[in-house]
Amino acid sequence: MYFNPEIECAEREILIQYQFTRLRRLLREIYQRNPFYTRKLKEAGIAPEDLSSLEYLSHLPFTTKSELSQDQEDYPPYGTNLTYPLKEYVRYHQTSGTTGKPLRILDTRESWEWWIKCWNYIYLAAGVGWGDRVFFGFSFGPFIGFWSAFDGAQSIGCLGISGGGLDSLQRLKLMLETQATVLVCTPSYALRLASIAEENGIDIAKSSIRITIHAGEPGASIPATKKKIETAWGAKCFDHAGATEVGAFGYECSVQPGGIHLNEGEFIAEVIDPNTGKALPAGRRGELVITNLGRWGTPVIRYRTGDLVELNEDPCECGRRFARMMGGILGRVDDMITVRGVNIFPSAIENIIRQFHQVEEFSAEIYREKEMEELHLKLEIKGSEEEKKQIQEKVFQALRAQLNLRTHITLAEPGSLPRFEMKARRFKIIN
Numbered sequence: 001m002y003f004n005p006e007i008e009c010a011e012r013e014i015l016i017q018y019q020f021t022r023l024r025r026l027l028r029e030i031y032q033r034n035p036f037y038t039r040k041l042k043e044a045g046i047a048p049e050d051l052s053s054l055e056y057l058s059h060l061p062f063t064t065k066s067e068l069s070q071d072q073e074d075y076p077p078y079g080t081n082l083t084y085p086l087k088e089y090v091r092y093h094q095t096s097g098t099t100g101k102p103l104r105i106l107d108t109r110e111s112w113e114w115w116i117k118c119w120n121y122i123y124l125a126a127g128v129g130w131g132d133r134v135f136f137g138f139s140f141g142p143f144i145g146f147w148s149a150f151d152g153a154q155s156i157g158c159l160g161i162s163g164g165g166l167d168s169l170q171r172l173k174l175m176l177e178t179q180a181t182v183l184v185c186t187p188s189y190a191l192r193l194a195s196i197a198e199e200n201g202i203d204i205a206k207s208s209i210r211i212t213i214h215a216g217e218p219g220a221s222i223p224a225t226k227k228k229i230e231t232a233w234g235a236k237c238f239d240h241a242g243a244t245e246v247g248a249f250g251y252e253c254s255v256q257p258g259g260i261h262l263n264e265g266e267f268i269a270e271v272i273d274p275n276t277g278k279a280l281p282a283g284r285r286g287e288l289v290i291t292n293l294g295r296w297g298t299p300v301i302r303y304r305t306g307d308l309v310e311l312n313e314d315p316c317e318c319g320r321r322f323a324r325m326m327g328g329i330l331g332r333v334d335d336m337i338t339v340r341g342v343n344i345f346p347s348a349i350e351n352i353i354r355q356f357h358q359v360e361e362f363s364a365e366i367y368r369e370k371e372m373e374e375l376h377l378k379l380e381i382k383g384s385e386e387e388k389k390q391i392q393e394k395v396f397q398a399l400r401a402q403l404n405l406r407t408h409i410t411l412a413e414p415g416s417l418p419r420f421e422m423k424a425r426r427f428k429i430i431n
């Protein structure tokens, strides 16, 4: 199912023309109105009429998160990235603040409608539509996360069921009682719910949940984690990508594993070398830079997401021509860890650990010893003492064989490691 087939399946030349037209409209709308971007464009000596083709976008300056944060420090509380008078804004949200002070983001009625539209692409690509009952395993605080997903579900005729204000067992019971068909939550939390169901004798694989949709962390694109979720829930698992300050910019179709489609109808994506800022050709791994086209009230132009991706512009078997992020978001530019001289992404380690379904939860610490970075893994494993020892050894061997990584592994008591509803932080660097 497509939300917008003329654009989703359009030839790339048509798509590029469409993006260019929308970019020009955006710039005309915000220039002289939005103080943040008017200042940036003037400093770069660029006016909207200079934009002669989409290629010209690369002359525009980047936007960074620290720049937006600084702007809010300088002009509290909302900063100057506002195109319209404050009274036009109807929604307040903020980033999760896992990497510093939360960023405050406002939406107008129109830009919220745009968020909802972005979610419609996600739902339809996952096969969710009229008649589905969508459960949100989420606390509904000021983080934007699933608010937009909630309104998006309603707009395509689904029944939206909020799991806010409930503990995990209450959520499971409500999900069963309402015969929910779709679960939306972070991948970590889907696994957490499944293990609580098991502890309480609930066979969640037999529930009416047929589809799960995830975001907030890269887990749902890590093959072993995806499989674990699908087995536990007896459902098909879909990933999507988004950020509070950018929008919901990516979604997975039913061709899996085929990567996450970038919603190029609503966003312009570029991939750059994070060190030099130079554009990289399709297929090269680099930092994703995004311009959103429909959030005129609080736009971002050439926003450096800090996400590492590898784009594939070949047509997808689903019929869409939108580029795909192969393997989803591969990691954060600043997330790469070094262990015994080996550069590695935490997601690669997670993919191996999750191949062992006996491992309930894990955490990792990286510390220096004799001028060498060492990795200490703590595993919570199900089963008898003997089984635990066996799995511990198997994880050790798999990490060694597949990543050339030598680790220290210890066992943790059941239930002793932290569980996460949002933004799991399993890797810690100790100096």
Ligand SMILES: [Zn+2]
Pocket (backbone or CB within 6 Å): 253, 254, 255, 258, 261, 316, 317, 318, 319, 320
């Ligand atoms: Zn596809």
